[in-house]
Amino acid sequence: MLRNLLFLVKEELTTALKDYVGRETPLYYAERLTAHYKAHIYIKREDLAHLGAHKMNNALAQAIIAKRMGLTAVIAATGAGQHGIATAAACAKFGLSCTIFMGTADMEKQPSSVDLMNLLGAKVRPTAGSFKDATSDSIRDWTEKLGEVYYLAGTAVGPHPCPTMVREFQSVIGRETRRQAAEKWGGTPDAVVACVGSGSNALGIFHEFVRDPTVRLIGVEAAGFGLNTGKHAATLAAGEVGVYHGAMSYLLQDEEGQITCPHSVGVGMEYPGVAPELSFLKETGRMEFYSASDEEAVEAYRRVARLEGILPALEASHAFAYLEKLCPTMPDGAKIIISCSGRGEKDTETVFNYPIS
Numbered sequence: 316m317l318r319n320l321l322f323l324v325k326e327e328l329t330t331a332l333k334d335y336v337g338r339e340t341p342l343y344y345a346e347r348l349t350a351h352y353k354a355h356i357y358i359k360r361e362d363l364a365h366l367g368a369h370k371m372n373n374a375l376a377q378a379i380i381a382k383r384m385g386l387t388a389v390i391a392a393t394g395a396g397q398h399g400i401a402t403a404a405a406c407a408k409f410g411l412s413c414t415i416f417m418g419t420a421d422m423e424k425q426p427s428s429v430d431l432m433n434l435l436g437a438k439v440r441p442t443a444g445s446f447k448d449a450t451s452d453s454i455r456d457w458t459e460k461l462g463e464v465y466y467l468a469g470t471a472v473g474p475h476p477c478p479t480m481v482r483e484f485q486s487v488i489g490r491e492t493r494r495q496a497a498e499k500w501g502g503t504p505d506a507v508v509a510c511v512g513s514g515s516n517a518l519g520i521f522h523e524f525v526r527d528p529t530v531r532l533i534g535v536e537a538a539g540f541g542l543n544t545g546k547h548a549a550t551l552a553a554g555e556v557g558v559y560h561g562a563m564s565y566l567l568q569d570e571e572g573q574i575t576c577p578h579s580v581g582v583g584m585e586y587p588g589v590a591p592e593l594s595f596l597k598e599t600g601r602m603e604f605y606s607a608s609d610e611e612a613v614e615a616y617r618r619v620a621r622l623e624g625i626l627p628a629l630e631a632s633h634a635f636a637y638l639e640k641l642c643p644t645m646p647d648g649a650k651i652i653i654s655c656s657g658r659g660e661k662d663t664e665t666v667f668n669y670p671i672s
């Protein structure tokens with residue numbers, strides 16, 4: 316079923332990824348970060364995708380599927396707003412009606428995201444609470460209107476086939492990366508590093524390399540104020556297995572199995588679960604996972620800004636932060652690819668006002 320769908324949309328998707336999203340995104344050789352770290356640093360520039368993050372790859376593909384299924388109404392849930400904005404834009408492009416569920420707490424924190432979704436023609440439906448509540452509400456709404464509305468999953472979590480679809484649509488990142496690495500140095504990277512909020516940009520760049528045993532796959536989660544403070548979003552490192560939103564995965568939960576509230580300076584990292592597929596890669600040992608604190612992420616943001624003139628989203632800054640620990644352990648001449656999942660203009664105020672210790 317999924318394979319048939321993918322086959323049907325392939326041509327239209329390829330054209331739209333090129334002309335609408337602006338793919339392929341560059342694999343940029345970061346000379347000054349390379350000089351700083353003594354390891355070759357390459358940045359996969361998802362920040363240059365339309366609307367400034369990898370989210371568009373998936374939103375666009377699924378909007379095409381909704382259209383091909385003959386559905387004219389799309390619903391989705393958003394936390395920080397990135398997925399809501401990408402979905403609203405994709406729906407505008409295809410003339411689909413769009414309703415975005417968003418927690419009232421998130422709406423207060425991100426008023427400009429709400430404005431942007433409205434400008435893009437979406438209806439924003441407030442849900443008491445935060446992202447997890449908005450997700451529950453949107454899934455409820457979907458199950459009541461199956462066959463009428465299309466639920467556009469934003470990341471590789473939730474009931475099957477959502478995680479598979481999102482991973483498939485994001486894996487364009489890894490396919491391009493392999494091709495670009497082959498062009499640039501005729502090989503594969505020694506390590507691929509990506510931030511892990513719920514896992515879509517990480518799976519997007521990892522998937523292509525899972526079967527290359529020489530390529531280390533490194534996920535960096537948000538340690539927030541610290542893993543032992545309870546104020547973090549490091550689900551793989553500190554979570555326990557549970558069932559949530561229709562899938563079994565690692566989750567941040569208390570002793571009674573109630574979902575706890577994640578924290579990160581990168582708001583897109585604040586999800587209490589993680590992609591089941593990443594949970595699997597953790598359990599098989601194929602993927603390594605580490606975490607970076609709020610402070611380390613903010614420092615990395617400033618470092619990349621000053622050394623490369625690139626503002627990485629605070630989410631992606633967690634991946635950059637881990638270079639401090641990774642690079643000294645890598646052999647001479649190692650090649651490291653970082654997934655820059657999005658652009659950091661949205662975070663300038665947070666970073667500017669963050670106290671320097």
Ligand SMILES: *Cc1c(COP(=O)(O)O)cnc(C)c1O
Binds near residue numbers: 369470510514630
């Ligand atoms: C949403 C978002 C993330 C986190 O989501 P993943 O599913 O883990 O990729 C990371 N970076 C940016 C820029 C985002 O918008």
